Amino acid sequence: MSTVGWSWSRTAAWRAIALGAAALGASLLTGDPASAATEAPRKMPEVGHVHTLLVNPTGGNLLLGTHRGLYLSRDEGRSWQRAEVAGTIPGTDFMTLAADLRDPRILYAGGHDLGVVKSVDEGKSWAPTGPGLESGHVHALAVAPNVPSTLHAWVDQDGLYRTPDGGGRWTRVDDGPMNPNVRALAQPDIPTGMGGVFVYAATSDGVFRSADCF
Amino acid sequence: MGRVPTTTTLTTLVADRSDPNVLFTASRDGVFKTTDRGLRWQAVNRGLDGAAIAALAIDPRNPKVLFAASDQGMIFKTTDGGASWRRQN
Numbered sequence: 001m002s003t004v005g006w007s008w009s010r011t012a013a014w015r016a017i018a019l020g021a022a023a024l025g026a027s028l029l030t031g032d033p034a035s036a037a038t039e040a041p042r043k044m045p046e047v048g049h050v051h052t053l054l055v056n057p058t059g060g061n062l063l064l065g066t067h068r069g070l071y072l073s074r075d076e077g078r079s080w081q082r083a084e085v086a087g088t089i090p091g092t093d094f095m096t097l098a099a100d101l102r103d104p105r106i107l108y109a110g111g112h113d114l115g116v117v118k119s120v121d122e123g124k125s126w127a128p129t130g131p132g133l134e135s136g137h138v139h140a141l142a143v144a145p146n147v148p149s150t151l152h153a154w155v156d157q158d159g160l161y162r163t164p165d166g167g168g169r170w171t172r173v174d175d176g177p178m179n180p181n182v183r184a185l186a187q188p189d190i191p192t193g194m195g196g197v198f199v200y201a202a203t204s205d206g207v208f209r210s211a212d213c214f
Numbered sequence: 215m216g217r218v219p220t221t222t223t224l225t226t227l228v229a230d231r232s233d234p235n236v237l238f239t240a241s242r243d244g245v246f247k248t249t250d251r252g253l254r255w256q257a258v259n260r261g262l263d264g265a266a267i268a269a270l271a272i273d274p275r276n277p278k279v280l281f282a283a284s285d286q287g288m289i290f291k292t293t294d295g296g297a298s299w300r301r302q303n
Contacts, residue, residue: 044287053269053283077289077302188229202227
C-alpha cells in the first residue's frame, strides 16, 4: 500500500458533534435506469437512509442511492419507484454516484460491500470495476472535470484511490485529509498551477482540499 | 479560510460545473453555499423547514437548479441557486 503525501488544507472549520445515522455524499451523475424500474411510483422512497442523489442531464430524472438500493423519479422527486439493478454486483448499499458528463451513458457508483461499479448503458446494468481497492467500502467518488476517465474514490478506513482509465485499475494515492471521516468528494475545475485540479473533501470536521498532482 | 456555519457532519458536496467558484455542501443544519471556492460559506436554507439534508444534486443542464434529499427521503428543489427551496413530495 503506497502513500503519497498530499497537502490538504482546510477550507472551513467548525465544531463537530456526533451524528446518529450515516448519511453520505452526493455527486453529479447522469444516466437513467428508467427502463429497469418496475414498481408503481410512491410519494416517498422506502429508504433506509438516503445517501446520494443525481440528476440525469439528458432527461432530468432523479436517481437516489440509498441503504436499500437505487430509486428513480421521473417527476422531479414527487414520486419514486425502485430501480432494478441488472448485472452481477456485490452489494445494494449505494453510498455515492458519479457521472461522466461527456458521455451520459457512463455512470459510476460506490457503496458498502459494493466497491466501485460502472454502468455503460445509463444505469440499466452494472458491473464491478477493476482491481486495486483495498476494501469494498467506498463512501465517495469524484470525476475529474476535464479528464472524465480519471476518478478519485474514498475508501472508508483506508484512503484515497485514483483510476486513470475509467475504473480499469485503482491505485492508492493518499491518506486523505486530516479528518479521515470523508463523506463526499468533488472536483471543480480549479487549476492548481501544477497541471492538475483540486480535490475537495467534505468530512465530519469541515471541507478540505488538496491538489491532485504529485 | 471561512467556516461552514454548522455544528454537524457534512454529508454531501457538489460543484457547479459552469462556475468552479461555486460549491454546495449540507448537513443536518441544512444547505451551505460558497461562491469563492470555499473561503466563505453561507446557509441557503429558506424553504427547507429544518430538514436534515443527506444529499444534493445539481442539474447539469441548468446549475441554478438543485435538488436536496433529506435522510428519510423528503425532496426539495431550488431554481435560484439555493436562494429558496420548495418541497417536492
